[in-house]
Amino acid sequence: MKLIVNGKEHEVMTPGETPLLWVLRDFLGLTGTKYGCGMAQCGACTVHIDDQAVRSCVLPVGAVAGRSVTTIEGLSSAELHPVQRAWIETDVVQCGYCQPGQIMAAAALLKVKAKPSDADIDAALCGNLCRCGTYQRIRAAVRRASEIAGA
Amino acid sequence: MSVRSAIDRRTFLKIGVTAAGGLLVSFSWPARAENGGGTALGAFVEIEPDGSVTIFSPRPEIGGGVKTSLAMMIAEELAVDWKTVKVRQPDRLDPKYLDQFTGGSGGVRDSWGDLRKAGAAARAVLVAAAAERWGVAASECRAEQGAVIHVASGRRLVYGELVKRASQLDLPKDPALKDPKDFRHVGKPTPTVDLAQIVTGRIAYGLDVRLPGMLHAVIERSPTFGGKVVHFDASRALAVPGVKKVVELPADRFALKSGRPIMVANGVAVVATSTWAAMKGRRALDVRWEPGPAAAESTRTLRGELERLTSGPPGQVLRNDGDVDAALAAAAKTLEAVYEAPFVEASPMEPVNCTALYRDGVCELWAPTQNPYNARSFAGTAVGLPQESWEKSVVVNMLRPGGGFGRRLDNDYVGEAAWLAKEVPGAPIQVVWTRGDELRHSLYRSTGYHRLRAGLDASGMPIAWSHHLASPSRYRYQHGESPPYDSEITPDDFPAQFIPNLRVGWSEAQSAVPRGYYRAMVPGANLFALECFLDEIAHAAGKDPLALRLALLGPDRAVKYGGYGGPVFDTGRLRRVLEIAAAKGDWGKPVRKGRARGIAGGFVFGSYVAAVAEVSVVRGGEVRVHRIVEAADCGTPVNPQGIAKQIEGGAIDGMNLALKLEITIDKGAVVQKSFAEYPLTRMREAPQIETHVVESAEAPSGIGEMAVPPAIGAIVNAVSAAAGKRVRKLPIRLA
Numbered sequence: 003m004k005l006i007v008n009g010k011e012h013e014v015m016t017p018g019e020t021p022l023l024w025v026l027r028d029f030l031g032l033t034g035t036k037y038g039c040g041m042a043q044c045g046a047c048t049v050h051i052d053d054q055a056v057r058s059c060v061l062p063v064g065a066v067a068g069r070s071v072t073t074i075e076g077l078s079s080a081e082l083h084p085v086q087r088a089w090i091e092t093d094v095v096q097c098g099y100c101q102p103g104q105i106m107a108a109a110a111l112l113k114v115k116a117k118p119s120d121a122d123i124d125a126a127l128c129g130n131l132c133r134c135g136t137y138q139r140i141r142a143a144v145r146r147a148s149e150i151a152g153a
Numbered sequence: 154m155s156v157r158s159a160i161d162r163r164t165f166l167k168i169g170v171t172a173a174g175g176l177l178v179s180f181s182w183p184a185r186a187e188n189g190g191g192t193a194l195g196a197f198v199e200i201e202p203d204g205s206v207t208i209f210s211p212r213p214e215i216g217g218g219v220k221t222s223l224a225m226m227i228a229e230e231l232a233v234d235w236k237t238v239k240v241r242q243p244d245r246l247d248p249k250y251l252d253q254f255t256g257g258s259g260g261v262r263d264s265w266g267d268l269r270k271a272g273a274a275a276r277a278v279l280v281a282a283a284a285e286r287w288g289v290a291a292s293e294c295r296a297e298q299g300a301v302i303h304v305a306s307g308r309r310l311v312y313g314e315l316v317k318r319a320s321q322l323d324l325p326k327d328p329a330l331k332d333p334k335d336f337r338h339v340g341k342p343t344p345t346v347d348l349a350q351i352v353t354g355r356i357a358y359g360l361d362v363r364l365p366g367m368l369h370a371v372i373e374r375s376p377t378f379g380g381k382v383v384h385f386d387a388s389r390a391l392a393v394p395g396v397k398k399v400v401e402l403p404a405d406r407f408a409l410k411s412g413r414p415i416m417v418a419n420g421v422a423v424v425a426t427s428t429w430a431a432m433k434g435r436r437a438l439d440v441r442w443e444p445g446p447a448a449a450e451s452t453r454t455l456r457g458e459l460e461r462l463t464s465g466p467p468g469q470v471l472r473n474d475g476d477v478d479a480a481l482a483a484a485a486k487t488l489e490a491v492y493e494a495p496f497v498e499a500s501p502m503e504p505v506n507c508t509a510l511y512r513d514g515v516c517e518l519w520a521p522t523q524n525p526y527n528a529r530s531f532a533g534t535a536v537g538l539p540q541e542s543w544e545k546s547v548v549v550n551m552l553r554p555g556g557g558f559g560r561r562l563d564n565d566y567v568g569e570a571a572w573l574a575k576e577v578p579g580a581p582i583q584v585v586w587t588r589g590d591e592l593r594h595s596l597y598r599s600t601g602y603h604r605l606r607a608g609l610d611a612s613g614m615p616i617a618w619s620h621h622l623a624s625p626s627r628y629r630y631q632h633g634e635s636p637p638y639d640s641e642i643t644p645d646d647f648p649a650q651f652i653p654n655l656r657v658g659w660s661e662a663q664s665a666v667p668r669g670y671y672r673a674m675v676p677g678a679n680l681f682a683l684e685c686f687l688d689e690i691a692h693a694a695g696k697d698p699l700a701l702r703l704a705l706l707g708p709d710r711a712v713k714y715g716g717y718g719g720p721v722f723d724t725g726r727l728r729r730v731l732e733i734a735a736a737k738g739d740w741g742k743p744v745r746k747g748r749a750r751g752i753a754g755g756f757v758f759g760s761y762v763a764a765v766a767e768v769s770v771v772r773g774g775e776v777r778v779h780r781i782v783e784a785a786d787c788g789t790p791v792n793p794q795g796i797a798k799q800i801e802g803g804a805i806d807g808m809n810l811a812l813k814l815e816i817t818i819d820k821g822a823v824v825q826k827s828f829a830e831y832p833l834t835r836m837r838e839a840p841q842i843e844t845h846v847v848e849s850a851e852a853p854s855g856i857g858e859m860a861v862p863p864a865i866g867a868i869v870n871a872v873s874a875a876a877g878k879r880v881r882k883l884p885i886r887l888a
Contacts, residue, residue, distance in 0.1 A: 016427075016429075017394075020427075020429050021429060024427060024428050024429040027361075027428070028369070028427040028428055028429070029427070031363055032354075033354075033357070033360070033361035033363065034353070034354020034355065035354070036358075036360070036502075036503070036555070037360060037428075037503075037504075037585075038502055038503070038504075038588065039587075039588040039827060039828055040432075040587055040588060041588070041827055041828070041829075043588075043827060043828040043829060044502070044588075044828055046502060073354070074353065074354030075353065075354050075355070077353075078353065082349075082352070082353070086349075086352040086353060089348070089352045090344070090348045090349060090352060093344040093345060093348065093794060093798070095345055095347075095348055095351050095352070096216035096217070096218070096345075096556075096798060096799075096802055097215060097216030097501070097502065097503075097553075097554070097555050097556040097557075098216070098347075098351035098356065098553075098555070099358055099501075099502040099503045099555025099556060100502045100555075101351055101352060102352075102354045105352060123836070124836050124837035125837070127836045128835050128836050128837050130836065131502065131828065131833050131835065132502070132836075133500065133501055133502040133556050133558065133833060134216050134502075134556060134802045134805075135801060135802035135803070135804070135805025135806060135834065135839070136798070136801070136802065137805065137834075137835075137836050137839035138801055138839060138841070138842050139798070139801070140836070141836070141839075
């Protein structure tokens with residue numbers, strides 16, 4: 003089937019039921035999208051399908067054939083995405099494993115809500131676990147990203 | 154409580170030349186016991202003729218920030234511009250990188266002397282080379298920002314121009330270290346290195362290893378601890394497209410020769426060309442299990458045993474000051490309480506995993522581990538290679554782990570991968586643990602049952618204290634009878650030494666549950682019991698909990714501390730952080746209606762920490778944590794920003810332990826299978842966290858774990874106040 007990932011077309015030979023996560027990681031070599039639970043409980047595998055944040059670990063690849071998939075590797079082009087810049091400025095990261103998922107969730111939020119409130123941030127990122135407990139810095143970084151994007 | 158065998162800490166600096174003709178400063182370092190002896194060179198500083206500086210930060214980065222802080226220490230003494238320095242971690246386990254181990258909050262503490270010395274020695278030869286060129290005394294020159302300056306004349310030579318000559322000079326045996334007042338990097342808030350790589354998804358964690366021809370495997374392990382495969386039918390699994398092989402893993406195969414074995418479950422591995430095919434194949438397996446003797450164990454039966462054990466005299470008396478029984482009998486008031494902590498699992502965000510390749514008598518590993526020498530031992534034992542050969546026959550490639558929290562100190566998962574690799578020689582194999590595997594087949598922080606008794610005098614001050622812990626100990630599980638400790642209790646913890654009649658005892662409970670580590674393992678479980686019982690005493694005596702602690706601590710002084718983080722416990726440093734946390738956390742001030750505050754403090758792995766938590770209890774018994782204020786004195790704060798981050802994360806982990814996490818056992822198996830049943834703190838629950846780090850000139854102490862125990866104590870004490878009833882069991886369930 004045909005898959006469009008980060009603007010590039012790929013032909014993948016796998017049963018349609020295969021979760022998108024494993025297609026990205028095992029067949030396309032895009033390992034920036036992480037495995038954390040396989041049950042849509044932790045958000046480490048968050049990617050965008052047509053600009054919306056989805057959990058790729060439970061999404062059958064057959065359901066996204068022909069649609070536009072964006073992963074952490076494709077979030078920015080020449081210049082870092084405002085969310086990525088804000089993450090660096092705020093020094094959010096500890097182990098960093100959940101952060102690609104957090105960043106993808108935050109970027110999707112800012113797309114629909116340019117100036118999110120703390121409640122908006124909490125709601126949008128509630129599905130993304132951080133074992134290191136960087137939540138306070140994530141919250142600050144999302145606010146900062148909103149400023150950067152609006153500047 | 155050090156998790157390592159003793160290391161001979163004598164070091165000798167060595168000079169060398171890089172491939173490009175630059176300067177290389179290294180250590181001669183007596184190798185660890187585990188790697189079979191011998192002496193090797195360690196390399197930390199490379200300066201090339203073009204002036205580029207690379208600093209090797211030797212310890213595995215598991216999220217605590219050592220890669221940044223260790224490099225800062227070297228850069229400080231080397232006198233280079235931090236912005237121009239390239240920081241690298243060794244790609245492989247190699248004795249020349251000194252002590253590639255991260256754990257016990259020892260990263261900065263155990264490197265503080267040696268790594269600064271490496272930087273200072275390099276600076277000394279660079280200064281000497283410049284002085285020689287100018288024909289002046291070295292004492293007339295100083296180094297800064299990657300250059301040597303002759304102070305009187307203002308002449309300046311950058312390091313790149315000096316490295317050729319410098320590399321021919323003798324390194325000073327004991328190079329002069331900088332006066333802390335001249336520090337430019339140490340003490341400056343510094344963002345973690347690698348941020349750009351991480352936020353773009355380009356940094357490789359263990360699970361991200363991709364090798365040509367790589368196979369993927371998952372393992373169906375015995376549901377009960379110690380259970381055995383009776384029969385399995387692989388035919389349906391083998392029919393799944395992509396599945397290549399199904400093989401039984403024998404139990405206990407990888408047990409180390411020394412000490413008791415770390416349990417590795419009997420299981421059936423499904424090997425496939427992709428992770429998904431392996432997972433699908435596993436679901437198609439038909440396995441019949443013999444549950445084994447552990448099937449009789451449950452959380453309920455073990456709790457009954459713990460209760461029974463603490464009703465009698467302790468199996469071991471670790472401390473017995475004065476006459477506790479007489480003092481209790483004579484006390485004006487007595488209190489007795491039981492505090493309980495459950496089994497917990499570390500559950501790093503990246504489940505444990507390992508990739509291994511066995512070919513021509515060499516086992517190569519790609520391991521996200523915080524304890525790579527131990528990983529090598531497990532792999533070498535699992536594939537049956539002689540220990541003398543491991544330095545060459547077991548190659549450990551170091552990958553960034555997605556968190557540790559203690560889980561990656563044990564290397565059972567590395568042993569499994571190595572053993573499986575031998576079944577498919579020539580093909581790299583990645584063994585993936587699902588979250589359910591991680592929760593159900595791990596090594597668990599031990600449960601503990603604390604029976605505490607106190608006797609107060611007429612003024613309400615405790616004059617008698619008895620602490621009896623019953624637990625199945627991690628130390629007994631992994632080290633047999635050998636020291637440093639048998640139990641999860643340390644005899645010198647506050648209030649020991651401050652109450653005249655005080656007894657600390659431990660009784661061992663038998664359990665089939667494998668025991669391992671967790672962030673702040675011992676104090677996480679014990680400090681909560683001590684700090685909450687003290688709170689209880691204060692309330693019973695009509696005293697303020699902070700005032701009671703300060704009265705017990707008495708005048709500032711140093712007392713002996715035999716546990717991990719010792720040998721000295723400075724009461725003044727604990728007093729100070731308690732006072733700071735209290736002041737910043739509005740202790741004693743009016744609190745919003747429906748909310749309450751709690752306070753706790755402690756001496757954790759050499760650092761002094763205190764926390765004030767503000768909580769409310771909403772309808773249905775749900776606890777909301779609104780604010781946590783923590784103050785810490787961890788000696789010289791090498792990277793204050795890194796320390797603040799560790800406190801913020803530690804406070805959240807304190808919430809996990811106080812409110813959320815519990816592993817329960819039913820019929821010899823773990824009940825929890827997913828984050829739904831093992832819920833970590835989420836974004837909407839995250840409180841406002843404020844951190845206060847004390848300025849200090851003392852040697853740095855551990856930062857990675859210190860914030861967890863006082864956060865637990867403060868939260869539990871706050872919940873007790875808010876709920877109007879005493880909470881004594883973790884995780885808190887009010888409903």
